[in-house]
Amino acid sequence: MQDFSRPVMIIVETPRLVLRELTPNDVGALAEILGDPVVMEFSTNGPCTEDDTRKFIDWCLESYREHGFGQWGIADSSSGAIIGFCGLSQVDLNGVQEVEVAYRLARAAWNQGLASEAAAAALAYGFSQCHFDSVIAIIANRHIVSARVAEKVGMKIDTYTKYRDWDVGIYRKHLEVDLRIS
Numbered sequence: 001m002q003d004f005s006r007p008v009m010i011i012v013e014t015p016r017l018v019l020r021e022l023t024p025n026d027v028g029a030l031a032e033i034l035g036d037p038v039v040m041e042f043s044t045n046g047p048c049t050e051d052d053t054r055k056f057i058d059w060c061l062e063s064y065r066e067h068g069f070g071q072w073g074i075a076d077s078s079s080g081a082i083i084g085f086c087g088l089s090q091v092d093l094n095g096v097q098e099v100e101v102a103y104r105l106a107r108a109a110w111n112q113g114l115a116s117e118a119a120a121a122a123l124a125y126g127f128s129q130c131h132f133d134s135v136i137a138i139i140a141n142r143h144i145v146s147a148r149v150a151e152k153v154g155m156k157i158d159t160y161t162k163y164r165d166w167d168v169g170i171y172r173k174h175l176e177v178d179l180r181i182s
Helices: 024-034 050-067 114-128 144-152
Strands: 010-013 017-020 071-076 082-093 096-105 134-140 156-163 166-174
Touching: 010 114, 017 114, 024 050, 024 082, 024 096, 050 071, 050 082, 071 096, 071 114, 082 114, 082 134, 096 114, 114 134, 114 144, 134 144, 144 166
Parallel strands: 096 134
Antiparallel strands: 010 017, 017 071, 071 082, 082 096, 134 166, 156 166
């Protein structure tokens, strides 16, 4: 059954992608992506069921209401199809509240620069609209591809630590302020 309660809020558009709020209508498409063990290999939660995906979307909706940001659906700009998620979340990292950028894409969307495009858009939104001073990415040490995405969008390794029993690198990007006098 479709949910017609309100229009889908578009957050950011890039040349190839639309980052938009997730809705209950996205459960099927997103569950297919998040249920793929290869996509979820480096997720601390592992592959998701349809019910897990429904709960994830509910969590995202709550984050939009509470914080004004969250994990957003990544839609292909030409077809409108959901190909993953990317966005910003509050996270407790060793007792410190941080804002994290995260991304997951369907395998068919890999190796096209789409994760970098989405992450760059989410970071730009976080700095310009939410006024964050810095944003982190929590990346499993073995997840070389995700680390490359973080580096491509200007993040640098900050530290190594444990997160949910995983050995991870914490990548960080600070708000860039132009201090030049014209």
